[in-house]
Amino acid sequence: MAACKECKKFFPQEDQPAKGDCVRRQMDPRQAFYTAKPVSADNNAASCSEFQKK
Numbered sequence: 098m099a100a101c102k103e104c105k106k107f108f109p110q111e112d113q114p115a116k117g118d119c120v121r122r123q124m125d126p127r128q129a130f131y132t133a134k135p136v137s138a139d140n141n142a143a144s145c146s147e148f149q150k151k
């Protein structure tokens with residue numbers, strides 16, 4: 098089973114590696130930007146359409 102920690106978009110917190118941020122590159126017609134949301138390292142990535150293996 099894939100987990101967020103195996104995903105390229107997962108960035109662990111230095112002090113708490115079991116937690117981290119899911120950082121995604123977004124595009125709108127004029128610019129690219131990033132969004133970050135908190136996720137757990139062991140979060141099940143099976144249902145995530147944006148999973149990318151590291």
Ligand code: SF4
Pocket residue numbers: 100101102104105106107118119120136140142145146147148149
């Ligand atoms: S939520 Fe999806 S895109 Fe974000 S880190 Fe987990 S698997 Fe990757």
